[in-house]
Amino acid sequence: MKYQLLFVSLLVFGVSMKSIAQDSIEYKKRVLDQMEIKVLSSYYSQDGDNAAVTGGRGTEELTDLAPIINVAIPLNDDDVLTIDASVSAYTSASSSNIDPFDGNGRANAFVESTGDSRKDTWFGLSANYSHSSDDRNTIWTANSSFAIEYDYTSIGFGGSYTRLFNEKNTEVQLRGNVFIDFWNPQYPIEFRDGFNPNNFEFTGTTNFAPNFEEFADTNRNSYNLGINFSQILSKTIQTSFISDVVLQDGLLSTPHQRVMFADIEDTVVEDFTLGNDVEKLPDSRLKIALANRTNFYLTENFILRSYYRFYTDDWGINSHTFELELPIKLGMNYTLYPSYRYYTQTEADYFNGFNQALSTDEYYTSDFDLADYDAHQYGIGFKYYDPLNKFRVGGFGLKSINIEFNQYSRTSQNFDAFFTSIGLSFSALK
Incomplete structure (x- = not known):
């Protein structure tokens, strides 16, 4: 018994x-209680006088409208699937001048052509799967992406491993991604079969393109590796160190960007200077970036977010980025966050302005993104956050609204840009 x-x-x-x-x-x-949906729409406009499509001189006017939808789906307690779908519809004066003769007016580098090449649409789709361990101290992710535009297609995949230590006060993350791009080169019109300057009003030589040859290899591969280290230093200070290494190989030149040589007589058709060649850059590039992001919780209502990044590559570019953001809480649900960003870089070894490269050079570009310049960006943002989801749409509650305005300018170039965005975040109601 x-x-x-x-x-x-x-x-x-x-x-x-x-x-x-x-x-x-x-x-x-x-990890995620309910399905969440984020809807973002952004508008971007720019203007300048140094378009790479027209050899470093010409209009850079561009507008872009990009809606994005992000859906995060909890598969179970530990796993989350996130899907992003985005569309970017743009009108570009500079890309319209890939063929400046397909419009109704005279060809001119400072006037956009009215032809079909002035506008296009970019589509992107990506998926991310994450798994968290039972103690939430280990996180695995895997991701894939696909993007397509009129002149290229991109496929990407990768993943990350995150480990938290010290009662989640310390975090280490390893990241890796691979992108495989396939170009469909759109060469400037003067380099295509059938173009004859004798069919137009022109001055100069008919031997305007002595160096041009189509690219034999039209693929581009990018391999990214990164390490993040985050640490909570105190109740008021949190910092993270970020490092990235990117290796690229393949076609790193942009096939529709012209270069004009100083030692070759110009050929001017109507009011447009024809290219002597397209951009030629090395078929490999190594990029290294080191950054720090530190947040200071000053008071209940003020947070100072700081960011610094140093970048260098084997094309001769070194850059520094400084950024400050000051979120200001206005009550329980509202936050205002002004920001400032400063950027400076040295020019690439292969950069030349309009009509400055030599036909004897091995590599050359007139893309002012690779020139030396300083840039300033001023921004203001507003966020409304409602953890109770009081405002409801169907079976979803509105979690937050974000609105941002930014003004960007390059001091050493006549280049300005403005972009704004609005983001809505919804969560499924229980």
């Missing part, structure tokens, strides 16, 4: 422990 009571007691104890273990797993905090 004594042994039977002992057996029953052990059996009850075992069942109770099993039930407790199951309950602890069943009721552990989910």
Whole structure:
């Protein structure tokens, strides 16, 4: 009888422990409680006088409208699938001058052509799967992406491993991604079969393109590796160090960007200077970036976010980025965040302005993105956050609204840009 009571007691104890273990797993905090949907729409416009499509001189006017939708789906307590879909519809004066003769007016580098090449659409789709361990100290992710535009297609895949230590006060993340791009080169019109300057009003030589040859290899590969280290230093200071290494190989030149040589007589058709060649750059590039992001919680209502990045590559570019943001809480639900960003870089070894490269050079570009310049960006943002989802749309509650305005300018170039965005975040109601 004594042994039977002992057996029953052990059996009850075992069942109770099993039930407790199951309950602890069943009721552990989910990584994501409900499905979330984020909708973002941005508008971007720019203007300048140094278009690479026209050899470093010409209009850079461009407008872009880009809606994005992001859906995060909890698959279970530990796993989340996130899907992004985006469209970018743009009108570009500079890309319209890939063929400046397809419009109604005279060809001119400072006037956009009215032809079909002035506008296009970019499509992008990506998916990210993440898995968190039961103690939430380990996170694995895997991702893939696909993008397509009129002149290229891109496929990407990668993943990351994140480990938290020291009661989640320390975090280390390893990241890796691969992107495989396929160009469909759109060469400037004067380099295509059938073009003859004698069909137009022109001055100069008919031997305007002595160096042009179509690219034999039209693929481009990018390999990215990164390490993040984050640490909570105190109740008011959090910092993170970010490092990235990117290796690219393949076609790194942009096939529709012209270069004009200083030692070759110009050929001017109507009011447009024809290219002597397209951009030629090395078929490999190594990029290294080191950054720090530190947040200071000054008071209940003020946070100072700082960011610095140093970048260098083997094309001769070195750059520094400084950024400050000051979120100001206005009550429980509202935040205002002004920001400032300063950027400076040296020019690439292969950069030349309009009519400055030599036909004897091995590599050359007139893309002013690779020139030396300083840039300033001023921004203001506004966020409304409602953790209770009081405003509801169907089966979803509005979690937050973000609105941003930014003004960007390059001091050493006549280049200005303005961009604004609005983002809505919804979560499924329980």
